[in-house]
Amino acid sequence: MRAADRISRYSAQERANHWMVALLFVLAAASGLALFHPAFFFLSNFFGGGTWDRILHPFLGVLMFLSFLGLMVRFWSHNHYTPADRQWLRRFRDVLNNHDEGLDTGKYNAGQKTLFWVMVITTFLLLLSGIIIWQPWFAPYFPIALLRVAVVAHSLSAWVLIAGIFVHVYAAIWVKGTVRAMTRGDVSRAWAKKHHPAWYREISK
Amino acid sequence: MASQSLDITRRSATTTQPPDVRGAVPQVAKLIDISKCIGCKACQAACMEWNDYRDEIGTCNGTYNNPPDLDANQWTVMRFTEYEPEAGKLEWLIRKDGCMHCADPGCLTACPSPGAIVQYGNGIVDFHEEHCIGCGYCITGCPFNIPRLSKKEGKAYKCTLCSDRVAVGLEPACIKACPTGALVFGTKEDMTHHAEGRIADLKSRGHAQAALYDPQGVGGTHVMYVLPHGDKPEIYEGLPKDPGISAWVSVWKGVTKPILSLGLGVIALGGFIHYVTKGPNEADDEDAKEDEHEGR
Ligand code: HEM
Ligand code: SF4
Ligand code: SF4
Numbered sequence: 001m002r003a004a005d006r007i008s009r010y011s012a013q014e015r016a017n018h019w020m021v022a023l024l025f026v027l028a029a030a031s032g033l034a035l036f037h038p039a040f041f042f043l044s045n046f047f048g049g050g051t052w053d054r055i056l057h058p059f060l061g062v063l064m065f066l067s068f069l070g071l072m073v074r075f076w077s078h079n080h081y082t083p084a085d086r087q088w089l090r091r092f093r094d095v096l097n098n099h100d101e102g103l104d105t106g107k108y109n110a111g112q113k114t115l116f117w118v119m120v121i122t123t124f125l126l127l128l129s130g131i132i133i134w135q136p137w138f139a140p141y142f143p144i145a146l147l148r149v150a151v152v153a154h155s156l157s158a159w160v161l162i163a164g165i166f167v168h169v170y171a172a173i174w175v176k177g178t179v180r181a182m183t184r185g186d187v188s189r190a191w192a193k194k195h196h197p198a199w200y201r202e203i204s205k
Numbered sequence: 206m207a208s209q210s211l212d213i214t215r216r217s218a219t220t221t222q223p224p225d226v227r228g229a230v231p232q233v234a235k236l237i238d239i240s241k242c243i244g245c246k247a248c249q250a251a252c253m254e255w256n257d258y259r260d261e262i263g264t265c266n267g268t269y270n271n272p273p274d275l276d277a278n279q280w281t282v283m284r285f286t287e288y289e290p291e292a293g294k295l296e297w298l299i300r301k302d303g304c305m306h307c308a309d310p311g312c313l314t315a316c317p318s319p320g321a322i323v324q325y326g327n328g329i330v331d332f333h334e335e336h337c338i339g340c341g342y343c344i345t346g347c348p349f350n351i352p353r354l355s356k357k358e359g360k361a362y363k364c365t366l367c368s369d370r371v372a373v374g375l376e377p378a379c380i381k382a383c384p385t386g387a388l389v390f391g392t393k394e395d396m397t398h399h400a401e402g403r404i405a406d407l408k409s410r411g412h413a414q415a416a417l418y419d420p421q422g423v424g425g426t427h428v429m430y431v432l433p434h435g436d437k438p439e440i441y442e443g444l445p446k447d448p449g450i451s452a453w454v455s456v457w458k459g460v461t462k463p464i465l466s467l468g469l470g471v472i473a474l475g476g477f478i479h480y481v482t483k484g485p486n487e488a489d490d491e492d493a494k495e496d497e498h499e500g501r
Contacts, residue, residue: 035317035340037462038218050318050338051359096479098486135341136354147345148453155457159465163472170476176487190488 006186007203017070018182024064029162031057036155058134065127072120078107079117084198085110100195107199111171115164122161129154212326217316223323230326233371234393235380237301238403238431239441240412241387244269244283244299251382252281255367275302277355280364281379284442290434300430300441301379301388304351304364306330308424311450312363314458315346321361328393328427329368334360346458348423348448366427396429403431422449 010018031053034044044053088095088103088110095103095111103109108116131138132150139147172178177191192200212230213223253259260278265271269285281303288296310330313322321336322343332343332352339359343352352361367377375381380390389399400417407415416435419425430444438444 035342037466038220038317038319039466041218041317041319044338050336054338054340096483098483100486133341133345135339136356136359139341139344144345144350145451147341148451148457151342151345152453152457155462159468163469166469166472166476170479174476174480174485176485188488194488195486 006188007192007200008185009181009187009192010185012185014071014074015182015185017067017074020067021064021071024060024067025161025165028057028060028064029158029165031060032158033162036158054135058130061126061130065123068119068123075116079113081110081113082106085113104198105196106202107196109196115168118160118164122157122164125153125157126161129157213323214326215310215313215324216320217313217322218319225326227326232328232393233366233390233427234328234396235306235366235377235428236389236396236400236431237428238387238389238400239298239300240403240407240415240431240433241385242283242299242301243385243387244285244297245384246271246283247382247384248301248379248388249279249281249283251378252364253279255370255378256280256365275351275353275363277353277357277360277362279353280304280362286440286442288440298441300444302442304330304366304428305349305420305423306364306366306427307348308426309450311346311348311423311454312343312352313346314450315342315454317342325368327371329366329371330427331365331368332361332363334362337361346450346454348445348450393425393427400429400431404435407431407433418444420445420448422447 030043031047033040034053044050047053047056084104129150132142133139133147177188181187211224212227213225216223258278260272260276263272266273272279275282281301284300284302286298288298290296306329316322318336318338320333322332324330337360341354343361352363354361370377376390380388404415412433414436415433418430418432418438432438434440438446
């Protein structure tokens with residue numbers, strides 16, 4: 001296929017940044033889940049046992065946060081809601097049923113934007129609460145009552161983020177032609193026209 | 206592991222029944238009679254000796270509290286309070302602080318590491334440091350601010366109620382050392398009975414509010430106090446009046462997590478079902494078809 005037929009969606013830097021975050025997310029989430037419920041404790045084996053899991057997790061989390069900052073800065077301006085997004089949300093049921101015709105979606109649809117903000121908020125909450133409960137470096141400086149609140153905030157935000165990422169991954173598998181945007185950087189014209197028509201018009205001006 | 210490993214009622218981060226085949230083990234308790242304590246710290250020294258730990262030599266903070274706090278190398282400390290019940294009167298309150306061995310232990314509830322904390326059939330709550338991962342969740346869970354992480358290797362420590370001695374029919378080291386009989390040890394039933402006698406005696410001598418401290422918010426404890434001022438436990442260096450596992454800890458460790466864990470499974474399954482019922486969303490032209498077999 002000729003390169004001219006395809007539209008560039010993500011630069012090499014953006015892709016590298018995205019997969020850096022993805023890798024660190026998987027590591028942070030798996031090492032965190034190991035402590036979340038006994039059903040997941042076996043995950044600590046991938047990190048060298050319970051103690052290593054506990055030691056490594058906060059560092060993986062902080063690295064994930066830092067690399068996510070890169071994505072956040074890159075994608076921030078594309079994620080403001082527009083009137084077209086309200087239309088998308090109203091027709092959410094149609095979207096799920098693969099009847100997304102007639103929606104004038106920009107670079108990101110309302111679902112993607114919502115996920116973006118969910119990620120921004122939960123990552124900050126995770127950092128803040130994670131530092132508070134981080135033994136032995138920071139936790140001793142905080143009152144125990146605060147540790148209790150922080151650990152609840154941490155596990156709930158982690159759950160929201162993990163659930164959000166499940167949706168994110170599924171959406172990429174569901175909407176064909178999407179994964180390649182993040183692996184090779186480009187999408188087909190048809191993909192752009194169908195899923196992000198407003199963005200397509202903008203870039204083909 | 207000694208024979209006490211056969212009598213485990215609860216085990217941290219474990220969702221199946223731990224070994225408990227013999228069942229009927231008598232519940233034990235230590236009774237600390239504050240009215241008889243003279244603050245000599247013989248129990249503190251005996252604890253160091255039997256358990257063979259030595260805290261670092263610290264500095265005097267101007268009180269008799271020495272060392273000033275519990276530590277991974279200090280499982281019991283005497284806490285001194287100068288209390289004025291009314292102007293011109295002074296009482297010197299001395300409380301032996303340490304793990305209360307709660308029937309409903311917040312530390313064990315919070316611990317994420319299988320087998321790092323166990324509760325024996327006799328009621329003793331014991332940390333097994335070789336399974337401890339050093340996360341400090343037990344500190345978050347404990348209503349009495351007891352567990353301490355070692356600065357040396359990051360494991361959590363606290364009073365064992367001399368589980369090793371009790372398992373072979375000995376009383377805890379502190380009990381053996383106490384010169385006044387302020388510390389006694391036996392079955393929880395006997396200790397409760399003994400406390401009743403002490404409380405009656407205190408009441409007859411002007412301590413109308415004398416009471417047993419066996420807080421029901423944590424299901425009762427296997428370390429109990431006879432408090433001359435039973436209505437005001439907080440005057441004894443902040444002994445909580447109505448301790449219980451914090452609501453935050455219950456939310457964190459209760460039904461929430463199984464439900465949320467299941468939720469993740471449901472979301473994953475939902476995606477799969479959606480894919481096989483609604484199918485993928487394809488941009489249907491030549492490009493898209495090529496996309497597909499090029500590995501998307
Ligand atoms: C942003 C930086 C982060 C920091 C500083 C941090 C720190 C911590 C700390 C200190 C703990 C307690 C266990 C331990 O000491 O290892 C913990 C637990 C946990 N973390 Fe993080 N974390 C961060 C990010 C994340 C991320 C990105 C996730 C997953 C999406 C996550 C999920 C979890 C979970 C599920 C737990 C177990 C909570 C529980 O026991 O209920 N954390 N984290
Ligand atoms: S006093 Fe604290 S450390 Fe001791 S059993 Fe109760 S919750 Fe656990
Ligand atoms: S520090 Fe050790 S004993 Fe305490 S909760 Fe963590 S694993 Fe359990």
